Amino acid sequence: MSSIGLVIAIALPILLLLLIFVVVAKKQQKSAVQRGQARKVKEFALELAEALEFLLKVDSHGEIQCLILERLRQLDATYLSALPKKEREGANIIDFDALENKVKQGGKKKRVFKSDREIRYAKKQFSKIIKSFAPLVKNRTASEATILEFRRYLRISILEMEVDTFTAQGDVAAQRGDVTTASGYFKAARKILIDFNMQYPEKNARIRELAKKTAALFNGGEEQQGSLAKELSKEEQPDVDENGFPLDPNMDNKQNF
Numbered sequence: 001m002s003s004i005g006l007v008i009a010i011a012l013p014i015l016l017l018l019l020i021f022v023v024v025a026k027k028q029q030k031s032a033v034q035r036g037q038a039r040k041v042k043e044f045a046l047e048l049a050e051a052l053e054f055l056l057k058v059d060s061h062g063e064i065q066c067l068i069l070e071r072l073r074q075l076d077a078t079y080l081s082a083l084p085k086k087e088r089e090g091a092n093i094i095d096f097d098a099l100e101n102k103v104k105q106g107g108k109k110k111r112v113f114k115s116d117r118e119i120r121y122a123k124k125q126f127s128k129i130i131k132s133f134a135p136l137v138k139n140r141t142a143s144e145a146t147i148l149e150f151r152r153y154l155r156i157s158i159l160e161m162e163v164d165t166f167t168a169q170g171d172v173a174a175q176r177g178d179v180t181t182a183s184g185y186f187k188a189a190r191k192i193l194i195d196f197n198m199q200y201p202e203k204n205a206r207i208r209e210l211a212k213k214t215a216a217l218f219n220g221g222e223e224q225q226g227s228l229a230k231e232l233s234k235e236e237q238p239d240v241d242e243n244g245f246p247l248d249p250n251m252d253n254k255q256n257f
Contacts, residue, residue, distance in 0.1 A: 060109045
């Protein structure tokens with residue numbers, strides 16, 4: 001065998017092995033990229049599903065809930081298409097049957113939260129929902145006018161819940177004679193309304209109402225316990241025994257902020 005033939009005999013198997021290695025490496029790289037893309041879609045979908053679950057607990061707008069459910073279905077389809085073919089079977093992100101049943105049952109309207117922490121969490125979940133609307137216009141699932149209406153509704157809803165919570169906290173503080181704390185809550189609620197960059201029918205009336213509440217605290221006026229304060233007191237009832245007595249006789253009923 002000539003030297004050229006010997007070189008070819010040695011080099012050819014090596015080249016074939018290198019070629020196989022390159023092909024396999026490219027396939028693995030492609031699969032890794034697909035899994036990475038699928039993972040990002042899944043993480044976003046799970047966050048949006050959490051936001052929808054929360055929305056069902058605090059709001060009763062069925063059209064928005066159905067729209068978010070449809071967006072989740074779209075994300076699930078995107079997730080499956082991003083996965084390598086061998087991994088697609090049974091790889092749905094969430095249990096759509098269970099979530100659809102919850103949406104069909106409808107959400108419930110909630111007016112007040114128990115703490116600032118709950119308010120922050122609610123804002124975060126509403127923000128996720130509002131951000132998820134943009135693709136629905138691009139893929140023509142909903143019209144731009146509808147999405148603008150829903151965005152406005154959600155922004156006003158979370159504002160009203162925050163204002164209602166601060167107002168209820170102020171009412172509770174006023175009832176126990178803590179004028180400084182009550183005034184702080186009323187002023188905070190009023191500032192939120194004033195700084196809000198949207199106009200809606202109840203806004204100015206609520207600003208005037210809060211100003212009257214604040215003035216009444218320093219003018220000797222007495223604010224009766226309203227529905228918001230009653231609702232807040234229900235949210236914050238301490239643990240009681242079977243006879244209705246607190247389990248801890250030294251329990252402090254004051255709010256921690």
